Amino acid sequence: MMFSFIWLLILTYAGLVSPADVYSSSQVRSIFILAGQSNMSGRGGVVNNTWNGVVPIQSKPNPTKILRLNAGLKWVGAQEPLHKDIDVNATCGVGPGMAFANSLLNQDPRIGTIGLVPCAVGSYMGTKISQWGRGTFLYRQLVRRTRAAAGDNMGKIRALLWYQGESDTKDPRDAVMYKRRLERMLNSLRADLQLPSLQVVVVAITSGQGPYVNVVRTAQFGLQLPNVMVVDAKGLPLSPDNLHLSTPAQVRLGEMIAKKIPPSD
Numbered sequence: 327m328m329f330s331f332i333w334l335l336i337l338t339y340a341g342l343v344s345p346a347d348v349y350s351s352s353q354v355r356s357i358f359i360l361a362g363q364s365n366m367s368g369r370g371g372v373v374n375n376t377w378n379g380v381v382p383i384q385s386k387p388n389p390t391k392i393l394r395l396n397a398g399l400k401w402v403g404a405q406e407p408l409h410k411d412i413d414v415n416a417t418c419g420v421g422p423g424m425a426f427a428n429s430l431l432n433q434d435p436r437i438g439t440i441g442l443v444p445c446a447v448g449s450y451m452g453t454k455i456s457q458w459g460r461g462t463f464l465y466r467q468l469v470r471r472t473r474a475a476a477g478d479n480m481g482k483i484r485a486l487l488w489y490q491g492e493s494d495t496k497d498p499r500d501a502v503m504y505k506r507r508l509e510r511m512l513n514s515l516r517a518d519l520q521l522p523s524l525q526v527v528v529v530a531i532t533s534g535q536g537p538y539v540n541v542v543r544t545a546q547f548g549l550q551l552p553n554v555m556v557v558d559a560k561g562l563p564l565s566p567d568n569l570h571l572s573t574p575a576q577v578r579l580g581e582m583i584a585k586k587i588p589p590s591d
């Protein structure tokens with residue numbers, strides 16, 4: 327007891343843990359899962375593997391209203407980069423998450439505290455849909471983190487925000503299989519979470535790492551599942567790396583996704 331107290335003091339002093347920053351899940355009312363690859367993880371403001379630290383006003387923290395489930399499965403005040411302890415092999419920057427949450431608070435003041443559950447992994451080569459199937463590391467992490475988030479039944483899992491598919495545009499076989507693989511993965515997830523009608527917001531990719539972008543886009547717009555909505559990323563500006571959405575694009579995307587979330591009851 328005394329020992330752990332001293333440890334906490336030391337860690338706090340070292341700036342590693344701030345007790346005031348750790349929340350209990352009973353405070354969280356509306357839970358959103360963020361999954362996919364690098365553009366969901368966030369690379370806005372990353373140049374030459376360094377994040378410039380610039381957080382636009384639309385993505386600013388709001389530590390009593392917007393929390394994040396960290397890698398240690400604790401709720402902490404959320405701030406960009408939301409995925410920094412999840413997408414650990416990449417340099418993370420600004421993604422759509424904080425702009426999404428701030429915009430939801432504006433449009434639905436009764437929503438209560440928002441809990442974000444970052445699960446996206448972009449890493450080096452990005453992640454393909456086949457790496458997200460039931461039984462994979464990414465899938466298991468997604469389920470584990472979501473269950474932990476809803477832990478004591480206090481918060482409601484409102485939606486899964488999914489932005490992935492760029493890595494499936496390289497090989498025509500992947501592109502052709504995309505629709506079935508994503509549908510299967512979403513069906514498994516809804517079954518494993520016992521949320522058969524979990525809302526899913528899919529971001530349609532606008533370009534990708536290969537030539538089969540339109541095959542993947544068509545799949546995303548044609549998903550034969552209930553309660554799936556599509557937000558189109560087409561036209562959003564890319565960063566100077568030409569590979570990722572810029573910070574302003576991520577802000578815009580977060581706001582577009584928020585519009586797809588129905589008001590809380």
Ligand SMILES: *[C@@H]1O[C@H](CO)[C@@H](O)[C@H](O)[C@H]1NC(C)=O
Nearest residue numbers: 371372373374375376378566
């Ligand atoms: C990034 O790296 C390239 C190549 O090393 C260099 O030319 C460029 O100036 C760097 N950009 C910034 C913003 O540091």
Ligand SMILES: *[C@@H]1O[C@H](CO)[C@@H](O)[C@H](O)[C@H]1NC(C)=O
Nearest residue numbers: 412413414415447448449450
């Ligand atoms: C990070 O890289 C290590 C070593 O290659 C690997 O074992 C691990 O799975 C990677 N983690 C993520 C989240 O990409």
Ligand SMILES: *[C@@H]1O[C@H](CO)[C@@H](O)[C@H](O)[C@H]1NC(C)=O
Nearest residue numbers: 365492531532533534569570
């Ligand atoms: C990020 O999204 C943009 C816009 O859809 C796309 O052009 C790019 O290929 C994506 N980047 C990666 C690494 O998937």
